[in-house]
Amino acid sequence: MEKISKVRGTEDLLFEDTRKWHIIEKIILDVATKYNFQELRTPIFEHTQLFVKGVGETTDVVTKEMYTFDDKKGRSLTLRPEGTTGAIRAYIEHKMFGYDNQPVKLYYLGPMFRYERPQKGRQRQFNQFGIETLGIKSAQVDAEVILTGLEVCQKLGLKNLKVLINTLGDNESRENYRNALIEYFKQYESQLCSDCQKRLYKNPLRILDCKVDHDKEIMKKAPLLKDYLSAEADAYFNNVLDILINLEVEYEIDNRLVRGLDYYTDTIFEVVSLNKESGAQSTLFGGGRYDGLIASLGGPEVSGIGFGMGVERMLISAEIENPSLFDENYLDLFVMPLDSAVQNYSFKILEQLRKMDIGCDMEYFNKSLKAMFKYCERNKIRYALLVGEQEQANNTFILKDLVNNTQEELSIELLSTVKERIENNA
Numbered sequence: 001m002e003k004i005s006k007v008r009g010t011e012d013l014l015f016e017d018t019r020k021w022h023i024i025e026k027i028i029l030d031v032a033t034k035y036n037f038q039e040l041r042t043p044i045f046e047h048t049q050l051f052v053k054g055v056g057e058t059t060d061v062v063t064k065e066m067y068t069f070d071d072k073k074g075r076s077l078t079l080r081p082e083g084t085t086g087a088i089r090a091y092i093e094h095k096m097f098g099y100d101n102q103p104v105k106l107y108y109l110g111p112m113f114r115y116e117r118p119q120k121g122r123q124r125q126f127n128q129f130g131i132e133t134l135g136i137k138s139a140q141v142d143a144e145v146i147l148t149g150l151e152v153c154q155k156l157g158l159k160n161l162k163v164l165i166n167t168l169g170d171n172e173s174r175e176n177y178r179n180a181l182i183e184y185f186k187q188y189e190s191q192l193c194s195d196c197q198k199r200l201y202k203n204p205l206r207i208l209d210c211k212v213d214h215d216k217e218i219m220k221k222a223p224l225l226k227d228y229l230s231a232e233a234d235a236y237f238n239n240v241l242d243i244l245i246n247l248e249v250e251y252e253i254d255n256r257l258v259r260g261l262d263y264y265t266d267t268i269f270e271v272v273s274l275n276k277e278s279g280a281q282s283t284l285f286g287g288g289r290y291d292g293l294i295a296s297l298g299g300p301e302v303s304g305i306g307f308g309m310g311v312e313r314m315l316i317s318a319e320i321e322n323p324s325l326f327d328e329n330y331l332d333l334f335v336m337p338l339d340s341a342v343q344n345y346s347f348k349i350l351e352q353l354r355k356m357d358i359g360c361d362m363e364y365f366n367k368s369l370k371a372m373f374k375y376c377e378r379n380k381i382r383y384a385l386l387v388g389e390q391e392q393a394n395n396t397f398i399l400k401d402l403v404n405n406t407q408e409e410l411s412i413e414l415l416s417t418v419k420e421r422i423e424n425n426a
C-alpha cells in the first residue's frame with residue numbers, strides 16, 4: 001500500500017528532538033516571566049482579513065505565503081502566518097487597553113504557517129516565540145524588547161550573532177520617504193519584477209525587501225530613510241541607541257533594513273546568527289515598533305513593539321554553539337531485576353521510587369546484565385538498582401553508582417535515602 005508521508009515543510013519531532021525543545025522552551029518561559037511578559041494563547045486560524053489588513057496586502061506573506069481556505073459556511077480563514085496581528089486582535093477584543101497593569105506585556109509560543117520554499121531553518125510550519133509590549137511608546141521599552149530576545153540567546157549560549165537596527169521613522173518621515181522612493185524607482189520601472197511594478201505606487205517600501213529584486217544595482221542607490229527622518233523620529237531613535245550603548249549592547253545600524261511586514265514604524269531590528277552552518281536563514285529574531293496597527297484593527301491610538309523569534313533557528317544555533325546544553329539526563333535510576341522471579345519485587349521498588357519523585361524505569365524483558373548496563377550508558381543514567389533472589393529474600397537491594405563505580409547493599413527500609421544520595425551527587 002502506498003505510504004502517506006508528512007507534508008513538505010513540516011517536521012515530526014521525535015523523542016531526542018522534543019527533549020531539546022523542552023529545554024529551549026523552559027529557557028524561553030523563564031526569561032519571558034522574568035521580564036514580566038504573560039502568556040497569551042490565540043487560535044491557530046483567524047479570519048483572513050485580519051492578516052490582510054494587519055500584515056499588509058502587498059507583502060509577500062499575504063500575497064504568496066498564506067494557507068487560506070474557506071470553511072463549510074464559505075468564510076475565508078487563514079492559518080496564522082505570524083503572531084502579532086492575532087495578539088492585537090485579542091488585545092482589542094478583550095479591551096486589554098483598559099487593564100490596570102499597563103503597558104500590557106504579552107508573549108506567545110506556537111506554530112505559524114507560511115507557504116515558503118523549505119530549506120534549513122525555513123519551514124512551512126515553524127514555531128515562533130514572540131513578545132509584544134502594548135500601550136506605550138518609550139525608548140526604554142524598545143531597548144527592553146531587544147534585551148529580552150538577547151537574554152534568550154545568552155541563556156542558550158549563543159554568542160556568534162549580530163544586532164542590526166534601523167528606524168522607519170514616524171508617519172511624516174515615511175510619507176516623505178515614500179514619495180522619494182516613487183520618484184526614484186519610477187525611472188527604473190521596467191527593471192523591477194512584476195510584483196514590484198505593482199507595488200511601486202501602492203507600497204514602494206516593499207520594493208526594498210523584494211527577494212527577486214534584492215541584489216539589483218538599482219537597489220544599492222535607492223534613497224535611504226535616514227535622509228527623510230523628522231527631527232522627532234531622529235531624536236527618538238537616538239535615544240534608543242543611547243540606551244543600548246549605555247548597557248553595552250553591541251549593534252550595527254543597517255540603513256537598508258526594512259522588514260517584510262507593513263505595520264512597522266520607528267525602531268526595527270533583526271538579530272542574525274553568524275554561524276556559517278546555520279544555513280542561509282540566519283535571522284534568529286526580528287521585530288519592531290508599530291504605531292498605527294492597533295488603531296487600524298479597530299483599537300485605540302496606542303503604540304506597540306515586539307519581536308518574533310524562530311525557535312527552530314534558535315535550536316539549530318544552539319546545537320552548533322552549545323551542544324552540551326542538551327546533555328541533560330531525564331532518568332536518574334534504572335531498576336535491574338536479575339531474575340524473572342524478582343520482577344514483582346522490583347516493580348514495587350520502582351513504584352516506591354517514583355512516589356519519591358525519582359525519575360526511573362526498569363527492565364521488563366529479562367535482559368542480560370550487560371544489556372542493562374548498556375541501556376544506562378546509552379541513556380546517561382547514573383544509578384542502577386539491582387535486585388536478585390538473594391536480595392528479595394533478605395529484603396535488600398543493591399545501589400550502584402555507575403559514574404564512581406561503587407556499590408552498596410542496603411536494607412529496603414533505607415530506600416528513602418536513595419533520593420538524598422542522588423541529590424548529593426547531582
Ligand code: HAM
Nearest residue numbers: 082084122123126283284285286287288306307308310
Ligand atoms: P518575521 O520576521 O516575519 O516577523 O518572523 C520572525 C522570525 O520568525 C524570523 O526572524 C525567523 O526566525 C522566524 N521565521 C519566519 N519565517 C520562518 C519560516 N518559514 N521558517 C522558520 N522560521 C521562520 C514576524 O513574524 C513579526 N510578527 C515579528 C514581530 C512581533 N514584530 C513585532 N512584533
